[in-house]
Amino acid sequence: MILPILAYGDPVLRKKASEIQKDYPNLKELVANMFETMYKASGVGLAAPQVGVPIRLFVIDATPFADDEELSPEEQKVLEGFKKVFINAKMEDESGKSWLFNEGCLSIPDIREDVSRKDTIKITYLDENFKSQTEQYDGLLARVIQHEYDHLEGILFTDKLSSLKKRLLKGKLSNISKGKINVDYRMRFPDMKKAR
Structure with missing residues (x-):
């Protein structure tokens, strides 16, 4: 079922999400x-708060990035078929x-801005079978994960922009x-107050 995605300004997007148990x-x-909703919106990641569920859950399918010809064959291979569920994720490092990359967000349509993020992360999380995982990612995958992880912390990519950029985007x-x-x-x- 395709769920409505919450737009910028919804208070759920600013809440720190809660951990869940296996019997959720x-x-x-x-x-x-969430995967169906993300695909319908042509996204590569979606966090539960974006569909109004304030829990520590996000999904990623980075496959569309694998077509980027600017990436090395190794990077393309890593992105191809990278589809994962992250539950109760915790950013370890x-x-x-830092590097700039043009980011967008399904909750903030039609706005794309360069955002600076570190290029390597270490994250612990539970997979869809509630098995504990600790993994390290770099490059584009690290960025996608950082973006979705921020949603669990109530942070949007626009928060990372300069105060001047924020003022320029206020009307939009x-x-x-x-x-x-x-x-x-x-x-x-x-x-x-209603979905369209």
Whole structure:
């Protein structure tokens, strides 16, 4: 089932998400719905708070990035078929050099900005079978994971922009909250109170 994605301005996007237990109701169904919603919106990652569920869960399918011709064959191979569920994730370390990359967000349609992030991360999480994992990622995968992880902490990519950039985007962000934007996927706008 395709779920409406919460738009910028919804208070759920600013909450720190809660950990869940193995018996969390309808978890498999929620994960399946999140993947379906993400694919419908042409995204590569989606966090549960973005669909109004304030729990520490996000899904990623980085396969679309594997077509990027600027990447090395090794990087393309890593991204190809990278599809994972992250439950109760905890960022253990962010290291390496910072680099800029143009990011967007399904909750903030039509805004893309260069965001600086560290290039290597170490993260612990539970997979969809509640098996504990500790993994290290770098490059584009690290960035996608950092972006989704931020959602669990109530952080949006626009928070990482300069105060000048934030001021310049204020009107656009306000319009997104009011639903004054054309999107080709289901969204719920905080200042409209219904999904479109």
